[in-house]
Amino acid sequence: MKLTPLVRALLLVAITTTSSSAADWYVSPTGSDQAAGSQEAPFATITRARDAIRAATKDQPHTVWVADGRYVLSEPFILIGQDSGTQQHPIVYRAMEGATPVFSGGTVLAPWKQEGELWTTTLPETLRDPMPEQLIVGESSATLAREPDEGLFTMAGVTEEATSDRSAKQTIQLQPSDFAATLGRLGANELPRVQLLAFHKWDNTRRHLDQIVFEDHAVVTHGRKMKSWNPLDGKSQYRIENFAAALDTPGEWYADPSGKVSYCPRPGEAIEKVKAIVPRLNQLVVLQGKTDAPVQHVELQGIHFQHGGWTTPKEGVEPSQAASPIEAAVQIDFANHVTIRDCEVGHVGIYGVWFRQGCQYCRLERTWVHDTGAGGVRIGETTIRRDDRQLTHHITVDNNILTSGGRIFPCAVGAWIGHSGDNVLSHNEIADYFYTGISVGWRWGYAESLAKRNMIAKNHVHHLGYGVLSDMGGIYTLGPSEGTVVRGNIFHDIHAYSYGGWGLYTDEGSSDILFENNLVYRTKTGGFHQHYGKDNIVRNNILAFGLLYQLQATRVEEHRSFVLEKNIIIYDEGELLHGSWDRVKFDSSYNCYFDVSGRPVTFKGKTLKAWQAEGREQDSIVADPKFADAEQFDFTLAEDSPARKLGFQPFTTDDVGVYGDESWVSKAKRAKYPQVRPQ
Incomplete structure (x- = not known):
């Protein structure tokens, strides 16, 4: 049959309409997976909708x-x-x-009952093997009962005895008072579920306890041999979790072997309104x-x-960075x-x-x-x-x-x-x-790395560390990173346990990274630290108010480690330069330094003029950069700032962090966090 032009056109329209039309499926909690998946008869699960799409045409x-x-x-x-x-x-x-x-x-538990100052409920049989380690109460996670409630204990000492090529027995001594507050209060048959969470440098070790040595105030655990560069020792902090006697603080909970869940309510919680959910x-x-x-x-x-x-396996969790x-x-x-x-x-x-x-x-x-x-x-x-x-x-x-x-x-x-x-x-x-905000790269040294050409821009990174881990930063980098750019971010309120707590931290082998237009303030050990690396450029940043130091450089290498140019470094306490600045190879110029406290600005004990005579800080100055209110963290730069004359380019921070509708932006802004630095 010969088709007329009109019929051919109508067929083409029909084919085009069919191939470009969309298929809509509907899912509702009141639906049924035996339904058609239409708006009038929705499915009950998205899994059923997925399966319906599998069986449908994909055109x-x-x-x-x-x-x-x-x-x-x-x-x-x-x-x-x-x-x-x-x-x-x-x-x-x-x-x-x-x-x-x-x-x-998760599974919603039965309604709470009041028992003295605690609320109680019961775990279903299906949730008792293994016993849960998380409980969501209302809109927040409850804290598995622990000691101490705030802060951490410090170990008295650790000894290790090899049991195989890779495994070992560790005996951890506790201070007598800490032992009495924790393991000295254990009930019968509680030991197998008790956990020790240890904090050492940048790592954690989570272990079940195998034995208590009461006369020595010690515990025994078994696991992998400790790393020589990051072992548990007498400086390691820890806490003990998951035992009944520790249930003594609002927000804590504990489940006994019978399945009874006890919870210490937080102020303002109403027993008839707050549900408990156990993740499955x-x-x-x-x-x-x-x-x-x-x-x-x-x-x-x-x-x-x-x-x-998450349920901690019997063998525990060995330390592993990040x-x-x-x-x-x-x-x-x-x-x-x-x-x-x-x-x-x-x-x-x-x-x-x-x-x-x-x-x-x-x-x-x-x-x-x-x-x-x-x-x-x-x-x-x-x-x-x-x-x-x-x-x-x-x-x-x-x-x-x-x-x-x-x-x-x-x-x-x-x-x-x-x-x-x-x-x-x-x-x-x-x-x-409790550790680093952003980590980029996974190569210790200069061997092959795939972490190249990453763009880290306009992020608001803050309230990190809380003084429990070390060797950390707002951003932490590792290995060769050609083309990676860290630009226009804000990093602040970063506090480590012992060493570390930097804003910009280029660790082992970090190379060819540009750090530009970043604002860093209120850190423990400074705005920038390079452990070792090659040809990183730190340019046009504001690095402010480190507690102990402002800038740090450590390992000395034959090549140029970094370039430091057109930055503003402002502070009111601590040391300006810490580490091997008199031996590390770097280029520095056109920087503006200022100590708000009025102390003389010195470079490893030398005046700027003497430091420049050694070939460093060419065309840099010591001068008030004239921020609007630096001590209140308003870093708006005056028009007559001497830093502008050095070539520093003012940058905006109003567009850092999330963007979009007001509800989304305010969600980020209205969150409140504890102070990271002890008062």
């Missing part, structure tokens, strides 16, 4: 609309390569307009692509994932063009989100990651992959709030980039961690 975009309410996950929400969309036809799982769907990996699942979302079948063109929007758990072996509640492998936007990941026992292996061109945007057992976000691996399809690169983490982490693994990092390049970490609020 159209699919949107899963998720209604308001609480959804209980019986297992993580898993996506595989089969669940991919295309660039033209993505697959989107999103909250309905105005909805706040919460996907929970470790992971809540898993994108599980493969090398030849990645998950592609999928978006998660407006969905809240909460209540992920809690690097710990996985994430949202774990992503082999994913391309995946976006997580306007979501929440909270009250979880491990890391929040991890773009781990084979992730490329993915995005995390405007998402709240909080109350995590480990850190916030991770990009890449600790391993170098040789197959391009297995590499992680071009990940964007922008406009997120990453706060209140390290609650189980204090050595975790707010935002971590391993062997991964060409990533963007920008406009994030990163706060309230």
Whole structure:
């Protein structure tokens, strides 16, 4: 049959309309997985919606609309390569307009009962093996009963006895008073569940206790041999967790072997209004692509994932920088063009989100990651992959709030980039961690590293350390990093236990990084420290009010270590230069130095003129830079500032941190954190 031009045109319109139309699916807590998944007959789970899309045609975009309410996950929400969309036809799982769907990996416990000053409830049988170590009460995590309640104890000494090539027995001596406050109060049969969390330099060791030696005020544990460069010793701090007698402070809880949960309520909590939730699942979302079948063109929007758990294994957790072996509640492998936007990941026992292996061109945007057992976000691996399809690169983490982490693994990092390049970490609020805010690179020394061309820009990073770990920074870098730029960030309120607590910290082998237009203030040991590295450029930064030092440089090498130019360094206490400044090879010029306290500014005990005579600080000056109110941390620079004459370019800080609608910006600004520096 011969088709007329009009019929051919109508057929073309019909074909185009069919191929470009979208498929909509609906999910509701009141729905049924036996329903059609329509707006009138929604599914009950997004897993059922995922399966419906698997069976449908992929030549159209699919949107899963998720209604308001609480959804209980019986297992993580898993996506595989089969669940991919295309660039033209993505697959989107999103909250309905105005909805706040919460996907929970936890179980709500029976209502509380009042028993004296405590509230009690009971664990279901299914949650008693293993016994839980996290409890969410209302909108906050409760604290597993511990001593001390605030601060930490210090060990009296540690001895080690090898039991094999890699394993050892450690005997840890406690101060008699600390022993009496903790292990001297244990009830019968409590020992197997008691945990010791030790803080040593930049690491943590978490162990179950094998034996108590009462006459020596000591405990015995078994595990891996201690690292010679970072052992437990008489300077290590610790606390003891998970025993009944420690339940003595508002916000603490304890579950006895019978399944009875006891909780000491916080001021203002009402027993009839506050629910208790025990996390069951470790992971809540898993994108599980493969090398030849990645998950592609999928978006998660407006969905809240909460209540992920962690249970310490019998062998404990050995020390590892940045809690690097710990996985994430949202774990992503082999994913391309995946976006997580306007979501929440909270009250979880491990890391929040991890773009781990084979992730490329993915995005995390405007998402709240909080109350995590480990850190916030991770990009890449600790391993170098040789197959391009297995590499992680071009990940964007922008406009997120990453706060209140390290609650189980204090050595975790707010935002971590391993062997991964060409990533963007920008406009994030990163706060309230016990170790480093941002860590980039995973190579100790000058050997091969993939952490190149990363952009770290406009992040607000603050309230770190709290004096419990050392060797840390607002940003910490490792290894060759050609093309990496750290620009326009604010780092402040950083306080270490013993040494460390810097703003900009270039550690072992950090090379070819540009630090520019950053504001650093209120740190323990200064705005900038280079341990060792090559040709890093520190330019046009404001480094202010370090407690002990302002600038630090340590290992001496034959090559040029760094360039220091056109910076303003202002302080009122402590030493200006600490370390090997008279021997380290560096170029410095056009910097402005000023001591607000009125003390003479000296460079390793020398005047500026004498220091310049040795070839350093060419064209630098000692002068008041004329900030609007530096002591109140208003670093607006006067028009007649002498620093401007040196070539310093004033930069704005108003656009640092998260952006967008007022509710999102105020969410970051209104959070309150404890002081990081002891008063």
